[in-house]
Amino acid sequence: MKNKFIVFMILPFITLLMVFIYYPFFKSIYNSFYNFNFNTREFIGIENYIRVIKEVHRETFFNTAMYVFFSVITEIVIACPLAYILKNKFKGRGLVIALLILPWITPPAVNGVIWRWIYDGSYGLLNDILMKLSIIDNSKVWLASRLSSLLLIGVVHVWKVIPFMTLVFLSQLQKIPKELYEAGRVDGLKENQILVKLIIPMMKSTLCLMALQGIISAVQIFDEVYVLTGFSLDTRSLMIEDYLMIFSNLKMGQGTALALIVMTVSTLPMLLYRSIRIEKEKI
């Protein structure tokens, strides 16, 4: 009776996941050993993986690494202190948090469209501000040079991710009992020392988790790049390369292999970390 009830409650969801996530997923792993498209299919072993490593444009690796490196560091460097300040109660705190969240709910495609008019070479806000502040003399076409466009696309991504990270850090900070601060003060620690000696060590696991989360979302960057610079090789991310490989070159086996490689590399650290935590948690 009890078992019937449980099966009845969880079966629909589990079945759905089996059919539409796990079946295609294992099918993809199987496919990655074949040279295939919609009509033909031929077993070639790990050939796809070898070809992918050889044929993927080296630039895309570099670009993605740049996005990841830049975004993760910037996100954490900004989100941590922001959360630390928001922890204090002050007038209008709710409104401030509500406004700070807006970038996170902006759809990435819209995000790209909006930033285009900030980065525009002749009529963008960025040039205008920099020129008014006399930092540059002539307007620059930001999205034309490689390094600056990588950086600026990174900024768009960071802009979107920061609110989420801030909220996560904030919720963790709020869990630290007040007594801890008081104990620190009684022991004669200054505000800065409390932060370094007490708070940061307690936040270590959250920091770790957010860095891993940041890596995953930056490795899979697609929408912002697609909207701002299209398929240009200078800014192409691995996921855009993958998309092109599958849909314009129709190399489906290789595309699948690349997607699997990217997934493994980007999520493995997170999985290891999580599995340790799931072991500890009781569910």
Place this chain on the structure above:
Amino acid sequence: MNRKGKFFIIFMLIWSLIPLIWGIRTSLLSNNDLYVRPLKYFGTDMSSYRELFFGKIAVKFFMATKNSFKTSILGTISGIIITIPCAYVFSKYEFILKKTLYALIILVLAIPFYTIMIPLYRLAVDYSIIDTQIILIIIYVCGYSPMSFLIMKLYFDAVPIELEEIGMIEGASKLRRFFTAARLIAPGIVAASLIMFFNIWSSFVVPLIFSMKKTKPLTIFITEFVGKSSVNYSIMTTAGIVTLIIPIILVCVFNRYFIDGIITISK
């Protein structure tokens, strides 16, 4: 809060809001006014909005809006309905394979869409449901509801077990106890629905591949201006702003639930 803190908050507010405000400004200028120096910082020109709502592209625009609403609402409702019972059982019952099944649900969050895209595409073609709401909704429900599951499970965890026991003593049926608990976690359901709705509303890659024509949502509609010879950026930005307004309204209305939900996930 000291002065440095205040300064930082104000800086972050400006940094978060300027792109949005600049987007609104762009949508309120006519396309010609965009190419004027010195830059116009304010606009009151509604022609882009008029064009979008009443002009030649209005039909396509309303179609895209309708599609966005349809998939987001239907996807969210079906995703939530299917995960509430699951979340409840995982929170309140013990059974065999519980850990394995839990891991199976959570692991979905680690599987990127790209890795399952081709078999799904094939499946959709074989059953000729490509470019229909059905396949989109299926993908969204599968991809995004593990997150809703997680949120609602955490909310159910917070419902005291004594409530279950009282229900049991009073002889309430299992289903009845489930509905009682579900009513108690209404805020959690709202939070989970919002997050799911935003995810679907923003999705881009899925419709880029699975919507050819009939089911194109707003996110794809916006970017379609890019390929054409003379791009009307003013209208494009206007469409972007309109797409953004729906999530903003929802966040304003359900602010408290939303933030509560995000905080719950991070625990």
